[in-house]
Amino acid sequence: MSTPPRLRxxxxxxxxxxxxxxxxxxxxxxxxxxxALIGQNGSGKSTLVKVLTxxxxxxxxxxxxxxxxxxxxxxxxxxxxxxxxAVVHQSLGLVGEATVLENMRVGRLRAGRLSRRIHWEHERAxxxxxxxxxxxxxxxxxxxHRLSEEDRATVAIARAMQDTPPGGGLIIFDxxxxxxxxxxxxxxxxxxxxxxxxxxxxxxxxxxxxxVADVADRVTVLRDGELVEAGLPVTRRGEGELARLMxxxxxxxxxxxxxxxxxxxxxxxxxxxxxxxxxxxxGVRIAPGEIVGVTGLADSGYxxxxxxxxxxxxxxxxxxVVAGNPVDLAQFSPMAAIDAGIALVPGDRERAGxxxxxxxxxNAALPRTGGRGSRLAPIRRRAELAGLAPWxxxxxxxxxxxxxxxxxxSGGNQQKVVLAKWLARAPKVLALxxxxxxxxxxxxETIVAAVKDAAAAGCAVLVASGxxxxxxxxxxxxxxxxxxxxxxxxxxSPGPDEIVAAVFSSTDRRPLRGHNEERGLVP
Ligand SMILES: Nc1ncnc2c1ncn2[C@@H]1O[C@H](COP(=O)(O)OP(=O)(O)OP(=O)(O)O)[C@@H](O)[C@H]1O
Numbered sequence: 001m002s003t004p005p006r007l008r009x010x011x012x013x014x015x016x017x018x019x020x021x022x023x024x025x026x027x028x029x030x031x032x033x034x035x036a037l038i039g040q041n042g043s044g045k046s047t048l049v050k051v052l053t054x055x056x057x058x059x060x061x062x063x064x065x066x067x068x069x070x071x072x073x074x075x076x077x078x079x080x081x082x083x084x085x086a087v088v089h090q091s092l093g094l095v096g097e098a099t100v101l102e103n104m105r106v107g108r109l110r111a112g113r114l115s116r117r118i119h120w121e122h123e124r125a126x127x128x129x130x131x132x133x134x135x136x137x138x139x140x141x142x143x144x145h146r147l148s149e150e151d152r153a154t155v156a157i158a159r160a161m162q163d164t165p166p167g168g169g170l171i172i173f174d175x176x177x178x179x180x181x182x183x184x185x186x187x188x189x190x191x192x193x194x195x196x197x198x199x200x201x202x203x204x205x206x207x208x209x210x211x212v213a214d215v216a217d218r219v220t221v222l223r224d225g226e227l228v229e230a231g232l233p234v235t236r237r238g239e240g241e242l243a244r245l246m247x248x249x250x251x252x253x254x255x256x257x258x259x260x261x262x263x264x265x266x267x268x269x270x271x272x273x274x275x276x277x278x279x280x281x282x283g284v285r286i287a288p289g290e291i292v293g294v295t296g297l298a299d300s301g302y303x304x305x306x307x308x309x310x311x312x313x314x315x316x317x318x319x320x321v322v323a324g325n326p327v328d329l330a331q332f333s334p335m336a337a338i339d340a341g342i343a344l345v346p347g348d349r350e351r352a353g354x355x356x357x358x359x360x361x362x363n364a365a366l367p368r369t370g371g372r373g374s375r376l377a378p379i380r381r382r383a384e385l386a387g388l389a390p391w392x393x394x395x396x397x398x399x400x401x402x403x404x405x406x407x408x409x410s411g412g413n414q415q416k417v418v419l420a421k422w423l424a425r426a427p428k429v430l431a432l433x434x435x436x437x438x439x440x441x442x443x444x445e446t447i448v449a450a451v452k453d454a455a456a457a458g459c460a461v462l463v464a465s466g467x468x469x470x471x472x473x474x475x476x477x478x479x480x481x482x483x484x485x486x487x488x489x490x491x492x493s494p495g496p497d498e499i500v501a502a503v504f505s506s507t508d509r510r511p512l513r514g515h516n517e518e519r520g521l522v523p
Contacts, residue, residue: 004068006031006170006201007052007085013059014047016408019399020225021047022058027220027230029170034192034202034513036212036234038246039222040440041412042398045205048222049174053080053087066170084169086160088176090411091348092152094159096145100138101127104159130158133166134191149184149298153177157191167199174205175411178437179347181298181466182500189215189512207412207440209239209246210469214512221245243441266324268460269342269429271309274318274329278304280484282318286429286460291451293463293471295503296481303347306431306464310344311337322429341428345419345435347464354406354414361402364388364421391420394446395439412438423450430454430461436470448473468499478502 005028014022022044029035039045050056052064054075064071066083087093094103104127124140131137131154138151138158147155160171177188192215196202206212212219213234219242221228229245244250268288273281278301286292294302307313308329309320315329322340337344354363392400395416397409406414415438422430430451436444451474455461465471471478472495480488480502488502 003031004065005029006067006168007203008063008065008068009048009052010063012048012051012062012064014044014051014056014225015059022051022225025222025225025227027227029201029203030218030231031168031201032196032199033217034196034204034215035231036204036206036216036219037222038206038209038212038219038242040246040396040398040442041416041438042410043222044225045222046174046410047225049087049172049203049205051075052085052172053077067168081163084164085172086163086169087172087174088156088160090175091179092156092176094144094152094156097143099141099143100147100155101140103144103155104130104140104162108162126162127158130161133161134158134194136191149181150187153180153184153188154191157188157195161195161200164200170201170203171195172203172205175207175438177204177206177211178208179434179466181503182468183504184298185211185512186510193513207438207444208467208469209242209441211512213237213239213242219245223248239441246440247442267321268323268458269309269462270319270321271305271329272319272321274305274308275316276301276304276308276313276318276484278484279308279315279318282481282485284462284479284486286462288458288460289455290477291455291461291463291475293465293475293478294481294486295465295468295471295478295499296487297503298466300481301484302479302481303433303464303466306344306433306462307346308332309337309429309431309462310334310342312344312346342431343422343425343427343429344431345422345433347433347437354418356407357405359403359405360392360397360409360417361388363406363417364402364424387424388420391424391450392416394450395420395443396446412440412443415439416443419447419450423454426454426457427459430459432461432463432465434465434467434470435463437467444470468496468503471499472496 007029010026012022012025025048037045047056051058052075054077057074062073064073064075066085071079071083101124105123127140134154134157136154138147138154144152144155156176163169164171177185180188192202204216216234218231219234220230267285270285272283275281282305284292294305296302304313308315311332311334318329320327320329320332355366388402392402397413397416406417436447439447451461463471463474476493478490478494478499479486490498490502
């Protein structure tokens with residue numbers, strides 16, 4: 001008798017109101033494989049994960065089996081956990097302020113039956129065992145936000161492994177790796193390779209198709225809630241082919257670099273001597289039409305710059321000159337930034353100021369700068385909606401409805417709302433933090449084109465990113481940060497390898513995982 005797959009789903013359908021978001025989804029994940037689940041924003045990936053973990057109830061007729069044993073539906077979260085299914089959420093899903101030990105053991109702490117006291121020695125031993133299994137050790141008493149990015153990735157895997165029996169179980173990574181830099185990704189997959197070689201399975205959800213092509217053994221593709229492919233071997237399938245399967249069309253080739261710079265002009269924006277929690281004398285000058293990237297190691301401070309430029313993060317000191325007017329950064333505010341024509345697209349939606357219980361259109365109208373009660377408000381509102389609609393079309397918002405409530409949109413679609421809102425306002429300066437992080441490859445193409453169009457029209461663009469592919473697609477010039485200030489500059493539309501080499505001071509860009517044939521895992 002052949003061994004059953006690690007996970008098998010059958011006829012999983014989910015409907016919200018009149019919207020059927022999953023339709024008869026049946027697929028299998030084998031033992032010891034990395035299985036990727038890909039699809040455009042809103043195609044139903046997270047909904048499927050939420051069915052597997054018991055957050056959403058599938059329609060009658062669905063089946064979910066782990067190692068051939070059917071789970072009762074709707075899935076009971078504790079039963080899923082007991083059968084060896086673990087989930088790592090977006091951006092590793094760790095609590096920064098809590099220690100490694102607390103992150104490892106939260107939800108699992110056991111108090112003595114009589115004393116009601118927690119046996120910390122037992123908890124430490126349990127946590128340490130996982131790091132032994134991974135052969136990587138991380139200090140248990142350090143708060144997670146003080147760890148290196150690589151160590152944080154180790155903790156996320158170790159934490160999930162607690163629910164999987166040695167050599168068994170399934171870890172679901174729901175966009176967990178999306179904020180990791182190249183070097184941390186290499187480390188992450190080195191560890192995960194060891195875990196799956198021992199027999200544990202991984203279900204990987206990621207919009208980085210280059211990563212999927214590098215590391216996955218097989219791929220399942222969802223389009224509009226339906227299966228397009230189930231368990232297709234990934235061997236020798238490049239990013240382009242995966243994109244075609246996902247989008248149902250060919251992806252136009254993306255040119256790299258901005259190419260619209262007019263550096264002889266007086267700068268549209270200039271930051272000097274910026275001091276903040278992680279910044280220490282940083283400075284950037286951006287000409288009208290120029291797209292400048294800032295990058296570096298995770299703790300180098302470059303990520304703070306868009307927020308300082310948009311007045312969202314108060315700097316301790318430094319000067320901003322925008323359109324020839326100097327401003328003391330210690331006195332700067334978000335409203336002053338908006339008035340100066342500076343727009344911010346943050347990296348995570350929590351910082352994006354989305355009003356989750358309001359519609360897409362209502363969010364696009366926020367914040368209003370003055371004239372709230374004016375008789376002209378309805379006219380302005382209609383004009384705003386008219387300006388927004390083409391952007392919602394261009395970014396393929398799903399559902400394409402300006403009246404949809406934001407909390408009901410998928411994560412990537414929420415990100416698109418923030419982008420559409422600011423792009424529709426034709427800002428003078430755009431401050432972007434990982435602008436394509438949560439969006440699918442089709443929308444990434446559109447966003448890159450839209451940012452370049454904005455630059456061509458004279459907008460000065462700052463892009464903070466740890467993703468060398470994103471930087472290479474967008475930027476004319478890249479500043480590399482170290483210890484809170486600029487330590488190097490790459491000009492002439494640098495490529496991804498050059499960027500990684502500059503950030504890590506080494507030219508060694510290892511493959512994320514050996515080829516499928518080498519791993520001997522492809523049937
Ligand atoms: N609680 C809900 N109520 C109503 N609609 C919902 C709810 N949750 C999700 N949806 C809808 O279900 C569809 C699928 O969403 P889902 O989050 O599964 O997409 P996804 O493939 O994970 O997208 P992304 O890549 O953007 O994260 C979307 O159209 C979304 O608007």
